[in-house]
């Protein structure tokens with residue numbers, strides 16, 4: 057199961073630190089272990105699907121180096137036809153910010169690969185005179201069996217050795233150091249058990265050619281510790297152990313045991329891969345390398361000290377974080393056992409749900425701090441599309457809890473919708489849409505609109521992912537905060553605006569990972585007023601700019617049925633809403649009953665059926681004994697929001713200056729129900745008319761509850777607005 061974890065949780069870091077064992081004051085030389093981080097090459101080379109963007113690879117390498125790694129394989133100069141994921145290695149090398157004392161090596165299979173690399177180095181020396189070379193190391197590789205070598209390199213072992221000799225000689229002449237690999241040292245997927253004498257022969261040949269070190273690869277990951285020991289005993293007879301490294305894959309779960317065996321036999325360099333990334337494209341079934349996190353953890357407090365950059369060590373917690381980050385980019389969990397264990401402990405997860413369909417989770421699920429649930433669902437969510445729908449995409453839905461305690465008592469939840477098949481998922485030019493729901497609703501209210509957006513979005517608009525945030529007294533957030541909310545509202549707790557700012561500010565660095573922040577083009581959509589706790593309404597500007605995301609720059613803002621008005625309006629509407637909220641029916645015998653009642657009554661009967669079903673699923677929860685269902689956002693909470701005396705007025709006065717500073721689109725329902733036409737006209741006049749806005753639109757067939765009544769029409773207006781923005785950029 058995929059567990060989302062894009063955030064650096066403080067608790068997690070503390071936990072990882074607690075598991076860290078301080079390095080001994082001094083380490084005798086023979087106990088120092090070097091790690092060669094092969095994740096960006098051996099790890100990524102085997103990834104199926106879309107080619108990983110250069111910027112992701114660059115970020116991966118740079119983060120690894122910041123975590124203390126001093127030897128990293130940054131890519132390979134192989135044919136992109138054979139190994140597509142390694143295309144772009146030249147760009148990776150060019151874009152990396154190089155750190156002193158770090159070897160950024162690249163794998164080179166043949167003369168052609170070396171020629172390409174040397175040309176790149178020569179070009180760089182011409183343009184960046186005096187700057188350090190893009191790399192000072194290559195690795196060459198050959199197998200211990202002909203069968204594997206033919207699959208991997210299209211030639212026999214002797215032929216390979218002949219080619220490598222020429223490559224090594226040329227590379228050395230150009231000042232590059234050369235590392236050698238021998239693959240399939242224990243077993244070969246094509247010819248079975250490997251002859252260890254052959255391993256010794258090939259390793260010796262590589263050293264004789266000028267390789268400074270030879271890494272012995274259990275490429276298939278079938279090796280057992282006693283086999284590793286036997287193999288090393290044979291190889292060590294003619295190869296100095298100081299020049300050997302161990303390279304273990306974890307297919308059968310023996311990688312760590314094999315690492316320890318190799319260390320016992322005097323090997324002091326271990327290849328490992330962050331997050332356990334990897335496999336070999338020519339070794340069917342082989343899984344990733346031993347994870348760097350697992351190696352670091354296994355050696356902590358032992359006689360071995362892992363050497364890191366600048367005489368330091370490699371930071372375990374950073375590596376766990378990177379392992380999760382890159383795994384998530386690849387649409388899966390970190391494969392590192394230590395990574396998973398530390399993350400799970402930090403999250404203290406008690407409930408995690410995975411379901412094949414959108415309507416299956418969260419209902420009645422009480423999220424605990426840092427717990428999250430995630431599911432896949434297919435968009436479009438429900439059929440009934442008049443237009444032909446594209447093939448449903450696999451979309452991930454991840455729900456996060458942000459916990460600002462003890463600084464602020466209320467927790468907040470947010471859901472991310474992303475699609476691993478979306479070509480724009482990592483495109484920094486594409487938009488990240490952030491939604492805020494209206495009073496009395498919940499974060500999932502946007503799902504039908506998002507489904508329509510996904511269905512309709514064309515070439516002109518690039519959307520990266522969607523987030524929907526939830527107010528602390530609504531939806532799942534309300535369940536989390538139930539005890540605090542029971543303290544009462546206005547008379548008991550005086551929720552100062554600065555507190556609001558804090559609760560909204562807190563998620564900002566978490567919601568979008570700090571590194572990603574600059575690469576997301578944020579786009580916010582706000583339905584009606586978005587008010588939080590106890591009668592304090594947050595006006596548009598603080599919510600979506602200074603409040604929720606103080607350090608984030610928004611591309612633009614769409615306000616849907618913006619509920620702000622001058623003092624001249626609103627008193628009657630206000631008491632209507634308060635009375636309605638306080639007296640509304642809030643308990644039903646079952647979800648079915650609730651659906652059947654609403655389907656025929658009040659404004660509910662005007663709602664799009666998808667939204668109504670969504671409301672039944674996400675807006676309601678079972679009561680304590682489970683015999684009935686009730687509202688997640690309690691009546692008192694909803695009414696308290698409407699009571700807010702300041703919010704709508706403040707928003708009214710701030711809105712014109714906000715529009716001047718941030719591109720803003722205004723969308724209203726075509727039916728003037730709760731909001732009289734005069735209020736809408738007044739807002740439009742105050743901002744200086746339609747020409748001052750990004751766009752101004754009315755959604756046909758919908759009143760104040762646009763999101764509920766016409767998600768399709770609303771999605772169309774969103775796309776119009778987004779298309780205008782894109783056009784503006786092109787112009």
Ligand SMILES: CC(C)(COP(=O)([O-])OP(=O)([O-])OC[C@H]1O[C@@H](n2cnc3c(N)ncnc32)[C@H](O)[C@@H]1OP(=O)([O-])[O-])[C@@H](O)C(=O)NCCC(=O)NCCSC(=O)C[C@@](C)(O)CC(=O)[O-]
Pocket residue numbers: 098101132133134135136137138139163165166168169170172197208209210237238239240273274275303335336337
């Ligand atoms: C080596 C070749 C290319 C020979 O493949 P080939 O077909 O024998 O070579 P070719 O000389 O006939 O060339 C075929 C095409 O590839 C191009 N080409 C040829 N060389 C290059 C190059 N360097 N860079 C870019 N393009 C290249 C060449 O230009 C030509 O293009 P075309 O004319 O058809 O358009 C091929 O076998 C190959 O690329 N294999 C990939 C091997 C590989 O990367 N394997 C994974 C890494 S090894 C590994 O993971 C194991 C290890 C190290 O981690 C340790 C362990 O776990 O055991």
